[in-house]
Amino acid sequence: MNVLTKFSLYVQGRFGRHRLRRFLLGSIPFVFLLTLWQMNTTFEWLAPVFIPSIGGVIDAIFVLQSDCSGLVGVLSLDNSCLMTTHILSSIGRVLLAAIIGIPLGIIFGILAGMNRLVSSVLEPVGIFANSISGIAWVPLAIVWFGVGSLTTLFIMLNTVFWLMFFNAMLGTRGIAKVYEQSVLTMGGNRWNIVIQVYLPGAMPSIITGMRMSLGFGWRALIAAEMIGGDSGLGFMIFTAAEEFNVEQVFLGVIVISIIYLVTDHYLLGPLEKWTTHRWGLTWKPT
Amino acid sequence: MTAKLIVQGLSHHYPDEYTGVSVHALEDINLEVNDGEFVAVVGPSGCGKTTLLNILAGLLPYRHGTATVDSKIIDGPGPDRGVVFQEHAILPWRTVAGNIGHGLELQKVSRQERRDRVAEFIEMVGLVGFEDSYPHELSGGMKQRCAVARTLCADPEIMSMDEPFAAVDAQTRITLQEELIRIAIATKKTILFITHAVDEAAFLGDRCFVFSRRPGRLRETVQINIPREERNWQDIAANPEFVRARDRILSLVREEVVADE
Amino acid sequence: MSDSLNRFLAFWRHFSGAKVINLALIIAGLLGAWALISGSIDNPGRYLPSPLAVAASSVDMLYKGLLPSYFGDTISRLVIGSLIGLGLGIPFGLLLGLNRTVSDIFFPIMNFFQSVSGIAIFPIVVIWWGNSDKTVLAVILYTCFFPVAFNVLSGVREVPLRYIHSAYTLGASKFQVIRDVLAPGALPHIATGSRLGIGFASRAVIADEMLAGREGLGWMIFTGQDADMTSQVILGMLMIGLTWIVLDHYLLRPLEADTIERWGLVHR
Numbered sequence: 001m002n003v004l005t006k007f008s009l010y011v012q013g014r015f016g017r018h019r020l021r022r023f024l025l026g027s028i029p030f031v032f033l034l035t036l037w038q039m040n041t042t043f044e045w046l047a048p049v050f051i052p053s054i055g056g057v058i059d060a061i062f063v064l065q066s067d068c069s070g071l072v073g074v075l076s077l078d079n080s081c082l083m084t085t086h087i088l089s090s091i092g093r094v095l096l097a098a099i100i101g102i103p104l105g106i107i108f109g110i111l112a113g114m115n116r117l118v119s120s121v122l123e124p125v126g127i128f129a130n131s132i133s134g135i136a137w138v139p140l141a142i143v144w145f146g147v148g149s150l151t152t153l154f155i156m157l158n159t160v161f162w163l164m165f166f167n168a169m170l171g172t173r174g175i176a177k178v179y180e181q182s183v184l185t186m187g188g189n190r191w192n193i194v195i196q197v198y199l200p201g202a203m204p205s206i207i208t209g210m211r212m213s214l215g216f217g218w219r220a221l222i223a224a225e226m227i228g229g230d231s232g233l234g235f236m237i238f239t240a241a242e243e244f245n246v247e248q249v250f251l252g253v254i255v256i257s258i259i260y261l262v263t264d265h266y267l268l269g270p271l272e273k274w275t276t277h278r279w280g281l282t283w284k285p286t
Numbered sequence: 287m288t289a290k291l292i293v294q295g296l297s298h299h300y301p302d303e304y305t306g307v308s309v310h311a312l313e314d315i316n317l318e319v320n321d322g323e324f325v326a327v328v329g330p331s332g333c334g335k336t337t338l339l340n341i342l343a344g345l346l347p348y349r350h351g352t353a354t355v356d357s358k359i360i361d362g363p364g365p366d367r368g369v370v371f372q373e374h375a376i377l378p379w380r381t382v383a384g385n386i387g388h389g390l391e392l393q394k395v396s397r398q399e400r401r402d403r404v405a406e407f408i409e410m411v412g413l414v415g416f417e418d419s420y421p422h423e424l425s426g427g428m429k430q431r432c433a434v435a436r437t438l439c440a441d442p443e444i445m446s447m448d449e450p451f452a453a454v455d456a457q458t459r460i461t462l463q464e465e466l467i468r469i470a471i472a473t474k475k476t477i478l479f480i481t482h483a484v485d486e487a488a489f490l491g492d493r494c495f496v497f498s499r500r501p502g503r504l505r506e507t508v509q510i511n512i513p514r515e516e517r518n519w520q521d522i523a524a525n526p527e528f529v530r531a532r533d534r535i536l537s538l539v540r541e542e543v544v545a546d547e
Numbered sequence: 548m549s550d551s552l553n554r555f556l557a558f559w560r561h562f563s564g565a566k567v568i569n570l571a572l573i574i575a576g577l578l579g580a581w582a583l584i585s586g587s588i589d590n591p592g593r594y595l596p597s598p599l600a601v602a603a604s605s606v607d608m609l610y611k612g613l614l615p616s617y618f619g620d621t622i623s624r625l626v627i628g629s630l631i632g633l634g635l636g637i638p639f640g641l642l643l644g645l646n647r648t649v650s651d652i653f654f655p656i657m658n659f660f661q662s663v664s665g666i667a668i669f670p671i672v673v674i675w676w677g678n679s680d681k682t683v684l685a686v687i688l689y690t691c692f693f694p695v696a697f698n699v700l701s702g703v704r705e706v707p708l709r710y711i712h713s714a715y716t717l718g719a720s721k722f723q724v725i726r727d728v729l730a731p732g733a734l735p736h737i738a739t740g741s742r743l744g745i746g747f748a749s750r751a752v753i754a755d756e757m758l759a760g761r762e763g764l765g766w767m768i769f770t771g772q773d774a775d776m777t778s779q780v781i782l783g784m785l786m787i788g789l790t791w792i793v794l795d796h797y798l799l800r801p802l803e804a805d806t807i808e809r810w811g812l813v814h815r
Contacts, residue, residue, distance in 0.1 A: 343712075343716055344715075344716075345712055345715070345716070362715075363712070363715035363716045364715075364716070364718055365716070365717055365718030367716065368716055368717070369712070369713065369716045371709045371712070371713060373709060375707075375709040375710050375712065375713035376713075377710055377727070377728065377731070377732075379731040379732070379734070388714075388717055388727070389717035389718060392714075392717055392718050392719045392720075392723055392727075393718060436713075436717070437716075437717075440717050440718065
């Protein structure tokens with residue numbers, strides 16, 4: 001066997017022949033699109049203002065970071081380090097909304113799942129709040145909080161909270177009463193039940209909810225930043241569009257997508273699969 | 287008179303999915319099936335029975351050797367070679383009647399004629415009263431009956447069956463086997479029946495091809511000279527010809543299985 | 548006397564089991580809470596107009612014919628965009644699913660575009676076509692197409708191979724296989740994908756109207772905030788919410804559930 005065959009077999013063994021094949025096949029459209037993109041610039045099919053050159057998009061990174069004074073500037077969200085400032089602002093809001101919204105949503109959701117009275121009040125509110133999509137809240141939020149961080153944070157928080165609430169509630173409801181009963185008959189109190197039955201039992205739904213709410217929340221955040229924000233990736237691409245700075249727009253869109261895809265595919269997705277797989281539970285709310 | 291199905295020099299390899307090493311499934315198969323014959327195919331696991339079936343059905347392209355039905359080279363699936371799959375493949379979104387008539391529908395047969403032919407086969411497989419039922423309302427045995435009716439209704443030249451009764455309980459299996467004999471008598475179809483169960487092979491087949499372990503070769507052809515009318519489970523157990531044939535097949539298969547260990 | 552009281556209590560108990568009564572009570576309670584909060588803050592006109600103020604505003608807008616007109620604009624964009632999105636997405640997904648290799652090729656890129664939300668695409672399209680109806684429609688189309696096509700593709704990939712094989716052995720052509728096996732087999736996924744696509748599209752409509760300044764419900768709430776007419780904002784939000792609830796709970800979800808349960812297919 002020559003080197004090439006050895007290497008090929010090694011790669012196949014390491015990743016699995018099927019996965020390799022799917023990876024190679026699946027990357028064909030991407031390669032194709034990238035090639036088209038470059039050809040567009042090289043052969044000047046559409047004017048650069050419609051489709052920028054790949055080089056131009058990459059250059060935009062440096063343009064935005066041009067006056068950046070190093071790590072200090074980055075961390076202090078200095079306006080001269082625009083690219084990193086925008087990225088960090090958006091991500092910061094995501095983290096904040098997650099830290100506040102997820103636990104709150106879980107708590108209220110489990111409560112609502114356990115208690116008919118609580119759910120009969122909160123559930124209709126939630127359904128209604130959810131159906132007024134995150135974006136539609138923006139003008140009201142601007143009235144309350146003005147244009148800026150608070151508004152964008154509120155929008156994401158709103159989205160995350162209600163989605164977590166529903167998922168936690170449905171997950172809790174789906175747990176068979178018999179588990180609660182068995183804990184009670186073993187001498188457990190109400191608190192034991194919450195921690196040992198409902199929380200773990202609803203965990204698959206909760207994890208799914210986390211994944212969904214962060215996904216929806218991220219999209220809502222970007223939109224909110226576009227309409228009512230003063231910083232962040234959404235704000236960046238919107239203002240860039242107004243200035244016809246198409247390189248920056250493309251850059252922003254790509255960064256937004258990458259952040260979402262990487263987080264979802266490598267963090268949240270596996271987390272979800274791991275929990276549902278581990279406990280053999282495949283209950284999935286809508 | 288030329289045989290219905292002629293296979294000459296058929297060999298087949300396929301690449302293993304995980305190691306990339308190629309698996310030698312079949313080696314130099316030569317066999318013939320005559321019109322109206324019921325032939326069973328038996329062999330240890332991995333002997334290539336299903337590969338053979340897929341090739342004959344036209345679902346698997348082959349490169350070495352020839353396979354012809356009525357002197358036409360097999361090249362892709364078609365209604366002339368019907369298949370009854372192991373796990374039922376009747377469509378869940380069609381009624382029993384809809385499934386059975388599917389082949390005719392695809393051939394653009396008129397609705398009236400379709401209705402008549404479907405009714406004929408519904409009666410033949412004993413599903414009267416279930417014409418408008420959906421598959422999820424049927425038992426496993428009934429689903430397979432529907433599958434058999436569907437394949438027959440399309441009037442194939444040869445019908446291949448891939449362990450169709452494997453997933454059915456023992457009682458139902460006996461009933462289905464006897465019904466299949468009745469159907470073979472009534473329709474005079476050429477049938478190729480793949481199975482693991484030696485008993486079943488001896489019960490059903492006029493002849494039985496015994497395959498070796500991988501790579502699958504045609505080890506021996508065992509004749510089973512029992513008239514179809516006499517094939518029912520009550521009487522056959524005592525029939526010396528049945529016992530002889532079954533024991534022969536069994537010892538051949540055992541040899542192949544043991545040799546593998 | 549106690550007899551009629553008992554009868555009354557039984558009647559009440561029976562009735563309060565009825566979900567509608569419960570819901571009506573809850574809504575009344577929430578409206579009351581709303582009115583209370585509104586009455587107790589400074590400058591309610593700006594921050595939280597009372598339910599009555601919002602009602603008055605809606606009467607006013609109905610009278611001027613504005614409300615129906617905005618509603619119509621939004622709905623027509625949603626319907627047109629969704630129809631085209633479904634009309635393109637479903638066949639696309641079905642065709643791609645016919646061949647395993649082809650669907651393997653397109654699966655990741657479809658997944659990718661499904662995650663690049665319509666909103667993020669908006670600034671790009673705006674550079675091309677400006678703040679026009681064309682832009683809004685294009686973004687709605689994009690938002691609807693990918694979830695639909697992706698879900699249909701997934702659904703087709705899940706159709707058991709033996710169904711496809713058996714159709715071929717009955718003499719089906721490729722088109723007949725799509726029609727008789729792939730389309731019905733993927734129907735639950737088609738239904739789910741359509742619901743998702745329309746859902747995404749409806750969110751996108753509102754956002755796009757706000758961003759592109761095209762008339763409609765989204766625009767209505769955006770300009771309401773701008774002109775300090777908060778009751779208009781709240782009115783618009785209520786309308787959006789109600790429309791979606793009606794659309795989703797009474798149309799899309801029942802259709803989807805009916806499709807999934809019809810043939811005993813369990814796809815969840």
